[in-house]
Structures are given as C-alpha cells and as structure tokens.
Amino acid sequence: MELTGIHTLNAPAETIWAMLMNPETLAKVTPGISRLELESEGVYKAIAEVKIGPVAGKFEGKAEVANAVAPQSFTLRVVQNSKIGNVNADINMTLKPLSDTQTELSFDGKADMSGLLARTGNRVMSGVASTLTKQFFKNFEDELSAAG
Amino acid sequence: MGNGGLIIMSNKFIGKSVKRVEDKRFITGKGRYTDDINLPGMTHAYILRSPYAHARIKSIDTSAAAAMQGVVTIMTGDEVGHYGVPCGWQVNFKNGDIMKEPPHPLLVKDKVRHVGDAVAMVVAESREIAQDAAEAIVVDYEVLPAITDASKAVEAGAPLVHDDVPNNICFDWEIGNPKAEVDEAMASAAHVTTLEFVNQRVSPNAMEPRSYIGHYDGVYDKYTLYTSTQNPHLIRLLMCAFVLGLPEHKVRVVGPDVGGGFGSKIYHYTEEALVTLAAKKTGRPVKWTETRSEAFLTDAHGRDHVTKAEMGFDGDGKIVGLRIKTFANLGAYLSTFSTAVPTYLHGTLLQGLYTTPKIHLDMTCVFTNTTAVDAYRGAGRPEATYLLERLLDLSALEMGVNPTELRLKNFIPAFDGVTQPGYQTNVALQYDSGNYHGVLHRGLEMLGYEDFRKAQKEAAASGKLLGVGFSTYIEACGIAPSAVVGSLGARAGLYEVGQVRVQPTGKVSVFTGAHSHGQGHETTFAQVVADRLGIPMEDVDIIHGDSDTVAFGMGTYGSRSLAVGGSAIMKSLDKIIEKGAKIAAHKLECSPDDIEFVDGKFTVKGTDKSLGFGDIALTAYVPHVYPANLEPGLDFSSFYDPTNFTYPFGCHIAVVEVDKETGATKVKRFIAVDDVGNVINPMIVDGQIHGGLAQGIGQALLEGVEFDGNGQIINGSYMDYAMPRADDLPMFELDRQVTPCPHNPLGVKGAGEAGCIGSTPAVVNAVIDALWSAGHQVKDIRMPLTSERVWSAMQS
Numbered sequence: 009m010e011l012t013g014i015h016t017l018n019a020p021a022e023t024i025w026a027m028l029m030n031p032e033t034l035a036k037v038t039p040g041i042s043r044l045e046l047e048s049e050g051v052y053k054a055i056a057e058v059k060i061g062p063v064a065g066k067f068e069g070k071a072e073v074a075n076a077v078a079p080q081s082f083t084l085r086v087v088q089n090s091k092i093g094n095v096n097a098d099i100n101m102t103l104k105p106l107s108d109t110q111t112e113l114s115f116d117g118k119a120d121m122s123g124l125l126a127r128t129g130n131r132v133m134s135g136v137a138s139t140l141t142k143q144f145f146k147n148f149e150d151e152l153s154a155a156g
Numbered sequence: 157m158g159n160g161g162l163i164i165m166s167n168k169f170i171g172k173s174v175k176r177v178e179d180k181r182f183i184t185g186k187g188r189y190t191d192d193i194n195l196p197g198m199t200h201a202y203i204l205r206s207p208y209a210h211a212r213i214k215s216i217d218t219s220a221a222a223a224m225q226g227v228v229t230i231m232t233g234d235e236v237g238h239y240g241v242p243c244g245w246q247v248n249f250k251n252g253d254i255m256k257e258p259p260h261p262l263l264v265k266d267k268v269r270h271v272g273d274a275v276a277m278v279v280a281e282s283r284e285i286a287q288d289a290a291e292a293i294v295v296d297y298e299v300l301p302a303i304t305d306a307s308k309a310v311e312a313g314a315p316l317v318h319d320d321v322p323n324n325i326c327f328d329w330e331i332g333n334p335k336a337e338v339d340e341a342m343a344s345a346a347h348v349t350t351l352e353f354v355n356q357r358v359s360p361n362a363m364e365p366r367s368y369i370g371h372y373d374g375v376y377d378k379y380t381l382y383t384s385t386q387n388p389h390l391i392r393l394l395m396c397a398f399v400l401g402l403p404e405h406k407v408r409v410v411g412p413d414v415g416g417g418f419g420s421k422i423y424h425y426t427e428e429a430l431v432t433l434a435a436k437k438t439g440r441p442v443k444w445t446e447t448r449s450e451a452f453l454t455d456a457h458g459r460d461h462v463t464k465a466e467m468g469f470d471g472d473g474k475i476v477g478l479r480i481k482t483f484a485n486l487g488a489y490l491s492t493f494s495t496a497v498p499t500y501l502h503g504t505l506l507q508g509l510y511t512t513p514k515i516h517l518d519m520t521c522v523f524t525n526t527t528a529v530d531a532y533r534g535a536g537r538p539e540a541t542y543l544l545e546r547l548l549d550l551s552a553l554e555m556g557v558n559p560t561e562l563r564l565k566n567f568i569p570a571f572d573g574v575t576q577p578g579y580q581t582n583v584a585l586q587y588d589s590g591n592y593h594g595v596l597h598r599g600l601e602m603l604g605y606e607d608f609r610k611a612q613k614e615a616a617a618s619g620k621l622l623g624v625g626f627s628t629y630i631e632a633c634g635i636a637p638s639a640v641v642g643s644l645g646a647r648a649g650l651y652e653v654g655q656v657r658v659q660p661t662g663k664v665s666v667f668t669g670a671h672s673h674g675q676g677h678e679t680t681f682a683q684v685v686a687d688r689l690g691i692p693m694e695d696v697d698i699i700h701g702d703s704d705t706v707a708f709g710m711g712t713y714g715s716r717s718l719a720v721g722g723s724a725i726m727k728s729l730d731k732i733i734e735k736g737a738k739i740a741a742h743k744l745e746c747s748p749d750d751i752e753f754v755d756g757k758f759t760v761k762g763t764d765k766s767l768g769f770g771d772i773a774l775t776a777y778v779p780h781v782y783p784a785n786l787e788p789g790l791d792f793s794s795f796y797d798p799t800n801f802t803y804p805f806g807c808h809i810a811v812v813e814v815d816k817e818t819g820a821t822k823v824k825r826f827i828a829v830d831d832v833g834n835v836i837n838p839m840i841v842d843g844q845i846h847g848g849l850a851q852g853i854g855q856a857l858l859e860g861v862e863f864d865g866n867g868q869i870i871n872g873s874y875m876d877y878a879m880p881r882a883d884d885l886p887m888f889e890l891d892r893q894v895t896p897c898p899h900n901p902l903g904v905k906g907a908g909e910a911g912c913i914g915s916t917p918a919v920v921n922a923v924i925d926a927l928w929s930a931g932h933q934v935k936d937i938r939m940p941l942t943s944e945r946v947w948s949a950m951q952s
Contacts, residue, residue: 091291094207120866122271123207124449127872 009121009133011099013141014114019152021105024113025079027151028101034071037147039140044071056088065092065125079103086119093123113148169683169693173839177693178678187413190367190382191445198369199228201431201444202286204276204293205453206268209302209525209867210315213267213275213295221278221292226285228438230293231277233265236433241424242398243490246645247327247499247521255327258318258523260489262399262426262433267300269317269488270525271868272453274426279434279442302525302867306485307462309522317488317523324523326486326495331503331517331583338516341477345468349551353936355539356860357460357485359452359877360532362673364415366455367445370431374439378406383428385411386421386671387711390648392703394424394492400432411701414673418851419531420455421673422713423492452872457861458532460485461498461539467547473557475566477514478506480543484521487528494530495521500644501536501632501714507581508544509592509628509805510566515582525867531713533851533912537631545627545917550935553928559626559921560600567592567628573898578800585632587803588905589895595829596628598891599807602827608811612929621814622824623926626807627918633906634802634897635714651797652716653708654724656685656732658790660777662770664689664696667793669709670721671701675908676840677717683836684722684902688729689769690756707793715906718836719802719897726901727794735790736772742783743767743775802897802905806830808914810853812922816930819947821923823853823886828914831893833905841907842890848911849888854880856919860940878940 017024027033031044031052044052047070056067069088076082086097099117106112121133181187218230240259247255263274276293280286303309303317309324317324332338342348369382379402385391388411396404414421427444434442446454461482468477484498503517534541552559568579573589580586603624612622635641638649655667666685670677682696689696699705712721733753740758741748750761759766775782776790811825828845835841858878862871871877896903916939923941927934927950934949 120864122866122868126271126864126868126870127449127452128875 009119009137011097011119011137011141012116013145014112015145016106016110016112017148017152018110020108021079021103021111024103024111029073033151037144037151039143039147050074050076054086054088065090067095093121093125095125096120113145168687170687170836172683172837174679174683174693174837176676176679176840177682178672178676187415189364189413189415190369190384191443193369193382193412195369195371195441198441198443199279199281199438200283200286201277201279201434201442202283202290203274203427203444204278204290204295205450206264206271206273206275206297208268208297208299209271209304210300210317211268211297212300213264214298215296216276217294218276220294221289224285224289224292226281227289228279228281228440229434230279230289231263231430231434232275233261233263236263236430237261237265239399239429241426241429242394243495244394244492244647245496246647247329247495248645249327250330255495256318256321256325257490258321260426262430268297270527272450272527273488277430277434279438304524304526304863304867305462306460306483306522306524309524310483310520315525317525321523326490326521326523329499329503329519329521331499332506332515333582335516335518338477338479338514341514342466342468342479345476346471347469347551347555348466349547349554350464350466351547351550351935352464353546354938355459355461355463355542356855356939357529358458358532358855358859359861360418360420360455360458361451361879362416362418362420362455365446365448365451366421366425366427367443368428368431369441369443370433370435371441372435372439378408379432379435380408380410381428381432382410382412384414384421385711386414386417386673386713387411387709388671388701388703389669389706389709390711391424391428395429395432399424399429409703411671414671417673418533419458419535419713422711423456423530448874449872452869452877453527456491456494456528456530457487458529458535459539459855460529463543465543465547467551469551469555473555473562473565475510475512478512478516480506480517482517482519484519485524485526485529486521487526488523489528491528491530494528496646497531497536498539500641501531502540504583504585505537505540505630505632506544506583507585508541509563509568509590509630510544511568512566512582526863533848534631534909535714537909538852538913538916541627541629541913542917545629546921549626549921550924553925560596560605563596563626563628564593570594572895586800587630588800589898590630590803590805591831591893591895592628592805594893595805595807595831598829598893599809599827602829602889602891603809603811616929619816621816621926621930623812623814623922623924623929625810625812625918625921625923625925627914627921628805628807629914630803630805631715631909631913632801633715633804633909634719634798634900635716636801637799638797648710649797650710650720651795652710652720652724653706653793653795654721654728655707655793656725656728656791658732658773658776660774662691662695662773664691666696666698666725667706668698668700668721668725669706669711670717671709671712673712675712675717675844676837680718680836680840681722681725685725685729688726689732690754691769715804715908715910718902718904719900719906720796720798722902722904723798723900724794724796727796728792731792731794732790735776735786736769738783738786739772739775740767743781799899802833802900804830804832804905804907804910806910806914808918810915810918810922812919812926814923814926814946815943816950819943819945819950821857821941821943821946823857823884823919825889826853826886826915827889828911829891829893830907830910831895831905832907832910833897834894834903835892836902836904844907845890845911846888848909848913849915850880850885852912852915853885853919856916856939856941858884858940
C-alpha cells in the first residue's frame, strides 16, 4: 500500500520537528496509534488499535525514527504484529520551510501487509489510507492551535 | 458391448428426470458432513500458518502456548517434518530426467514457501483454545523475496522456492509433432494469428470447507479418518503407503457427505495425515476444520498458465499449424495430480475439434511462492479449450471471415467409432466418437446468427455494443485406461469398482468406489440398477465413501463416475443376471440358454413360465432346490478398466452487451449444446451443465486469485474474491445431441466438467467481438474481464 501526503502547516519547521519528535504528540496525531513508549534513542514501543471496515485489531510493535536530519527529514519505520497480520511500513517524512511561519510537511512511503490484513479488504485500504492521511494533518493542525 | 444402446433394459427410469433421492437430507439441513461428526472425547486442532510467502524459520517457541490451559499437544516440523505427502504422477523432462520432486512436509522446519504454509499444529480441548494457543507460538522469520509469476520465476536471479531446484523448473515437456515440422508449417502459412494471454488462477470455493477427523482405537489397533474427500480409498492408499507407513488393513477412511469438490478434494492434504498422527499421539479423536480464509490459502488452486500461442492458416482458411509456449504455475509444492494437469490433461487436447496437421506444445512447469495448483473442474482441458477457441474467433476477426464457417471448414468429419474408426490426433489421444458439425449447427439455429449480426449493427447505432463469442470444445473424460495413463507416468490405475449385493428379499445394495459430493449418484446409479433388474428404485441403495464397506475405488473426478463407476456396476449386474438365469433354469427345468430376463422376470423363452427377481434372490440365499456346483448367494463385485477415455464435446455461444461508457459487461444469452453421450437423468445433467457454466463464466468475468509483490493473496475473502451470482448470469439455453460412447456399456461420456470447459472462451470471445464491432481491434483482455479492464481496452 502506497502512502503519500502533503500539507502546509502554519508553524515554523522547528516547531513541527519538535512535535514529531515528541512521542506523546506523535501518538496523538497518528490515527490508530494510541500510545508510544520510548524504548531507546529513537525507538518506541507502539500500541495501535485499528478498525478499518471489517478488519479490527490491536497491534503491538515498534516505531523507529531513523536518518533524522533536524529539522528537515527522517524515516519512520513501523513494524506491527497482530493476530490479524503484520504491517511493515517505511515512511520518509520531509519538512520544507515555506516562510518563517509556514512549513510544508510531506511523507512518502509504503506499507506491506501480511496475513488476514493483506487478504481481506486490501483494496479498500488504499481508500482508507487517504482518509487516515487527512486525519493525520487535521490532528496536527488541532495540536498546533491547541499549543498556539 | 455393442453400440452402447440400452435395449437390454426396461426404460422405466433411464432417460427420466427422476428427482434426486439425496436432496431430502440436503435441503432439510440433515446432510452428515465431516464437521457434523462429533466423537466422544474429541479434541480440536488449529494450524499455525505462515503469514509470509517466503521466509526462513529461525526459531519456533511453543513454550507459552504449551503452558496454556486446555492445550493437549503441539506438533511442529521437528516432530513430523520428516513425513511428507507425495505427488501421484511422474512427468519427465524433455531430456528424460525425472521431474524435480522436492518434499512437501506435513509441517515445515526450514523455510516456508507460500502464505499459509503449515508451521505448527495445536491440539486442544476446544477450537478456540487451540487458536489462542497457536497465536501464542512465537516464530522468528527471516523474510525472503517471493516470486508468484511462473514466467518470471524461471529467470536468472529469481528467488528459489526450493534451494535445490534450479530456475524453479519442476520439468519442461513437449507434445505433438516435431517442433521443426511445426515451424515449417507456420512459415508457410498465409495468415498467422498470435495471441499472448494469461489463463488466470482461480480458487475452487467448494461450499463445504475441508474437514478431517483422526481417530485411533487402541483396542483394535485401528485408525479411522473421516475426510471431506472425493476419493477415500485413494487417500487411504496414499496416506498408508506413501506418507505414514501404516498397514492399510488397519486404516479405515470415510468420506461422508461432502459439499462440493471441483477437484480440490481429490488430493491427499497434509492435514489428513496430521490429524491421524495426532490421534495416535493423544489417544483421542482430533478434528480439524478449515476456515474459509484458510481455504483460500490452502485448497489447491486451478489454472494459472502464461501462454503465447500461434495458429497458422492457408489461403483457404484451413489450419496448417499450431505452436504454443506455456509456463504453468504449480505453486510451492506438488499436489497429488498437479503435474498431470498441464501435460496429459492439457497438451493432449490441443487437437480440439480440428484437423490441424501440425501441433507443438512447449510446456515449462514451474514452482512459485504460491498455493499449490492442481485440477479444478475441467483440469487442463479448459486451458486447452480457452487457447484454441480464443485463437479461432480472433483469427476469424483478423481474417474478416465468419467464425462459425472457419470452424466448419476445419472440423474433423463425423464418426461413430463403431462402423467408422476413432480419430487419431497428433497429440496422443484417439477420439472415440463425434459429430462436431451437428452441435455447431444446432447452436447456430438457436442463436440466429444473421439476425444477431443485424441486431449488433442496430445496437451500435444506438450506442450499445453487442458481441457474440463461440466455443466448440472437446474433453477427455471417463478417466482413464490404466495401461495408458501408466505409460504416461500415473502412479495409480484408474479403473473403478462396483459391487452389487442382492439381499435375500430381493432388495439391492450397491457399493461403488465412485464418490458423490453433489453429483447425485444415489439417484443416477439407482436408476440404472433398477432398470437393469426391473425393480423399483426404492429397492436400490447406493453405498459409497467408506473403505470398510466398499471394496476399493478410485473416486470421482474427470467426469468418470458413470462412465467408469457405472460400467463397473453394469459388469456386476450382468453377473447377477447370468447367475440368476442358472437358478431360474434349474427351478423351471430348462437350460439357462432358454431363459430371458426382461422387466424383472426370468422367463422360459416363448412360454409364460417365469420366476420373479425376488424369487430368485430368495432361492440364492435359501438354496434348497438349487443347481449342483453353484455357490449360494447373489453378490458380485467387478473392476472395470476403460479401454479409452470418453470424449464429450459441444458448442457454447455467448452473447454479451458491453457498456461503452463504463466497460461493464452483461451476458445476455448463453447457449450450450452439449453431447455427453447417452443421458440417464436429464435433470441432473442439466444441473451439472448449469453449475459448470456458472464457474466458467465466473472465470471469464469475475474470478481470479490476485497476489501482491510479496506473494500475499490480496483477495482471500468473499468480500474481495468475486464469485458468480444469479444476477450475473442469464437464463441458460440448453440443448443436447447424443452420440453414444462406443466403448462402455452405458454409452455415456460424462457431464461434470463440460459446462466449465466450454464456456470461458465463449464469453471472452463475445467481448472481443463487441469491441471489434466498434473499431477497437484488441486481441486480448486479461481475465477476469472487469469493467475497468474492458474500459481500458476501449481507450487504446
């Protein structure tokens, strides 16, 4: 499943970077992720609960921030295992300052699924992915205004 | 054996649409399927399967699962990985080397090779506990790249499914005339039609999922396996002799009511041996029933050919040559008959109904990281028919000629196989009898060809696309003469057994090695027996599916039950009547030669002196007044080994309407004129044709197993895999021609697969015809013909 998104946020790149590096905020804005616990530098234990159409499950796995170049880019690696299948995602996040107060946040990557998750409703997932993307940016804006 | 006529029998039941006697229990929910059977103390198994298509197993930790309450035992590859299921048909490489036959272990130790590969089995007090425990097993996988496309799996650098099988090639194989002769014929052709296509993989989707119960009785040292199979004796033979090394006389295999198979329940599956082993180990019965999701992953799939085919014509439209290169996908492991399907059940049918003088098939059979592929309704013959019939209609379009005239010009002339010899093909088979012009002419009458072309033009003017597609098919059924298939690599004989036990009261128990899983044997076979003996159908009981009651049997597949199994019963009926005549002659004080048996009575010819069938039956068991040197009793068993395959054929015609704006395709008419030889029960034959048509049309328009780049099946549920439904299909227009089979006593050819073999290319041809009528000269649209694919084809 391809994952891409691009959105302009009303905040400087440094602010957004700090939010993304904060596990509490990241967990809040990422749809489905209910908790991120720091395990070691850049590595989190991730608890996710997802319900996509007929597929529902609680996932436990790892989220890792790699190749971090503050405040420009990093790779988010997610490995989630559950009774209904496994997800392996590699997502490149890019922050591009548009002005002192505006930043373009974009991501680009793919998620490989296996098990029941792959077999069932795979083709509706792409539709779901775009919904989740919208939700992600909306959550981010909400966090920004709450902080602002 | 005569010409297959039925003159010796009364025709009270034969040829009549007698309602199916088995339906009472089926439609009232009282069928007894394996999963309905519950034995005292029974445990339940759950199999942990690989979520990956290709991965090395680094470790398996079962400790947490084993500690869970209610878990009885856990088995892994370490314990049972040295047992594996065999392949039943050996095919050799072109150079004579034996095919690559890597082991197919019951549980995998080293690496998993397809999604759903079995890693561990948990046996527990309930199915839920077993599943929870299986999910607590920790398997550490090293995921490897996977390959799913057979034509790409042979390329250098492709991942190897089995480390010791180079280029993933199980074997390469060829059939037909020498390649050079075919090349020469093609070079001389005035027109060559080239078609590259995929005959996509389909999932069998039997209504009843696979289900097995293993049972071990320590008192009698005897195993029982209840299994949703099409051939219980074959499973017993394979499991005892080739998998577990158990003594056959200590193993009973029961195939009770089985809810559909379509080929997928022929094979000996690993789980059958696993529950048997687990029953011995635990001392308790072990039941395993798959989920629908597992069925998509583990029931052997069908088709999956990647083909380039060329057909050459001379200036008069006569076919001069046929040249084919095909890659057949076998999946990750060899299923029981997987190697025979793309070869001897496919290559041998490439003559079709045509006089094609030069034919060559170059076949490469390939391992991939996918579910095993084996026979699915038609098994190889639909692939051959699809190839030929697509080429015929496309050639007609390319050459601007009428597709039916092109066929009539190339058909083999009619022959009855009695006064005229059978037709020797260039691909090993000898057809038994045929009248191919007859079925096409009848189909054309039903269609109204000229009227259709007119309607097609008128529809185009109003913005609608109509198309017509033809398919004139032949199949090799009544599988199969043992000596022939043995010489071709079969590791079994393919005869059938029929025992007729006349009870003292004249009631008749018939034991058949054929197995009914929807075909209606309990009705059709009873019609034959009742008419042959001149008794009511209620007096006949058809018993099948239990290796302890039925002497032996090879089971049901390849449209063989009546042609082979029915013939075995006929042989026993002959013996019953012959012995009955001796008993009657003794009682009526005449020579047995003076006795005739008509309408259930043994009569002294030319007199009114006679004895009823019941009198003779009673005398046989109470032999007070009885011929000297004749054994009491009236009970005969026969083995029937056919002398040839049977060759049903027919003409299928599809009329479709394609929406110009969306590409959505609707089948408006479907005409099927089938010649399956003599017909015992027309209603049952119609039912078989209907079901086959639904599956064949389903493949053309709706069905297809899809993999992603990692070998994951991405449509493994009924939300994602499109099965044909009633509103996808028109009311079928059926008719029949009867060309009796000349070499079996009933003159029957088999009707189980015909609908599925003929229909698929007719539908695709019709869509292509519709597109050409609007100027879109496309050669192929990949099946299934979804509206998106048809729409895209119209944009190019």
